[in-house]
Amino acid sequence: MTEDWREGPLNPVPLAPQAQPQKPTGRELRRQRRRRRRRAEEILAWVLVPLICLGIYWGIAAGFEFMGSSPGQVWDQLMQVKAMMEKRNKT
Template sequence: MTDDLQEGPLAQTQYAPAPTKLTAREQRRRRRQRRKRGEEVLAWILVPVICFGLYWGVNAGFSALGTSPGQVWDQLMQVKALMEKRAG
């Protein structure tokens, strides 16, 4: 118990220098970096959601009309052949 009291003097502590205030240009650059990073994250989320929504919407539209993309393509090819036949 008395050993604790017989220690030497405490060493000097090193204080960290005060943080320097950022310049307006540096603040603007950091804001721009954060905004770009946020836009990237948002794009990685929104692009797949939009693609899936378009796919679902097209399929729902075909289902509502009682047809399929293959049938629509076949009909378009028939119309194209008919137009070529009429022109030639």
């Protein structure tokens, strides 16, 4: 057992020559493009969807402002029309 301690350093083992990296195949290139496209679409969606929602909200608010009304007033008027229609159908 003590003889193992007196042995010299280990000799390095020669490595096999490394193969040149092969060009990706057509399928691999298509998968990479698809992955990049999906990632770009996801990022674009995270930016555009909130902008579209804000644009719709601002458009509706501007429309109410232009007409000199508000959503609450429109709702109250719709409820009055509904009440009138119900009263009309009862008689």
